[in-house]
Amino acid sequence: MGDDFFNNKDFKTDYLTGLYTRDVIVDYAKHLIEKGTEFSLALVDIDNFKNVNDNYGHTVGDHVISFLANRLKDSFGNRGVVGRFGGDEFMVVIPNITEYDAVWSLLREVHKTIDGVTPPDYKTLYLTCTFGLSRCPTDANNYDALFELTDKALYRGKIKGRNCFIIYLESKHKNIQLHSADDTTISSMQMHTQVFKFLNSAPHLADGIKDLLLFLGSNLMIDHIGIQTKDGLYFSQIHTLSNTEEFESITNTFFMDNVSPSMGVYYLNDVTHLENIGQKELHEVCLKQGIKSSLYATIRYNDKVFGYIRADSTSTARIWQYKDMDLLITAANAIAMSLHYQNKTFKEL
Secondary structure, eight states: OOOGGGTTOOOOBOTTTOSBOHHHHHHHHHHHHHHTOOEEEEEEEETTHHHHHHHHOHHHHHHHHHHHHHHHHHHHGGGOEEEEEETTEEEEEEETOOSHHHHHHHHHHHHHHTTTBOOTTOTTOOBOEEEEEEEETTTOSSHHHHHHHHHHHHHHHHHHTSSSEEEOOHHHHTTOOOOOHHHHHHHHHHHHHHHHHHHHHSSSHHHHHHHHHHHHHHHTTOSEEEEEOSSOEEEEEEOTTOSOSOOOOOOOOHHHHTOOTTTOEEEESOTTHHHHTTOHHHHHHHHHTTOOEEEEEEEEETTEEEEEEEEEEOSSOOOOOHHHHHHHHHHHHHHHHHHHHHTOOGGGO
């Protein structure tokens, strides 16, 4: 890097990846702060890494960490110093690059190099990462505050669907609250409870469904959520950060026809795969609406299907998480129960 911090010093490296250890990379960030050098601080998290360990074992997990560590180091090159922060997380210090467009271009370039990569010996793995970044002194001028903002940006990327990069902006991310594992469990329980409250407390079912979808779209950061039936699209709610201003009904029933009977859901993390399975026309329809990922949850009571909760991502190819699917499935089932007991269809609301 050409910085005096690394000159004539023997720093510890991580045994698995060969990257600098957490202590070293943190000390480097603090060193730049003391010198008054502008820099950006990034955290990089391997998406769904627990699934790798659970399904392939810890040996493969170690191989994945090492593989992505090398990929990150090569991708940043001499523009950033990469360290292993712990577990499946890396920290990157990027000196002298803090202007927003320059940071955005760099992260986009690096993100592309690890978007959907597969290690040579494990072709069935599809690896992605989420990045969170803040800038010194633009966002904060001490390490603890800077790290918290970087963590907020990373958290924002995770709840948005992972496989993306988020640059901290006070106007957008200031009020993000970081949660512990226990808080997340409680929050999940509360979210499920809220689903029924929206439907039961509204004077009219249509109002309850509209408010419920607005709640789900906002909390799960879904760019577009609505009710898709074979007849049309109802109750569309578009997130303020969506890249598309209007969504249309999708008459092609591929998504709906492929919903899993057991789970009641079908999802596609990246709609570009539609071309690979012979759905070129549907792929073009998605591109027209700016859709990069979609999920459909069946609104079914017994054998009657009323429609589907349709969730679309436009900002990135979203990796749908099981906890998000679980909540959307719960919402779909609750709506179905309400329609059944009121003997209504979406057309009649």
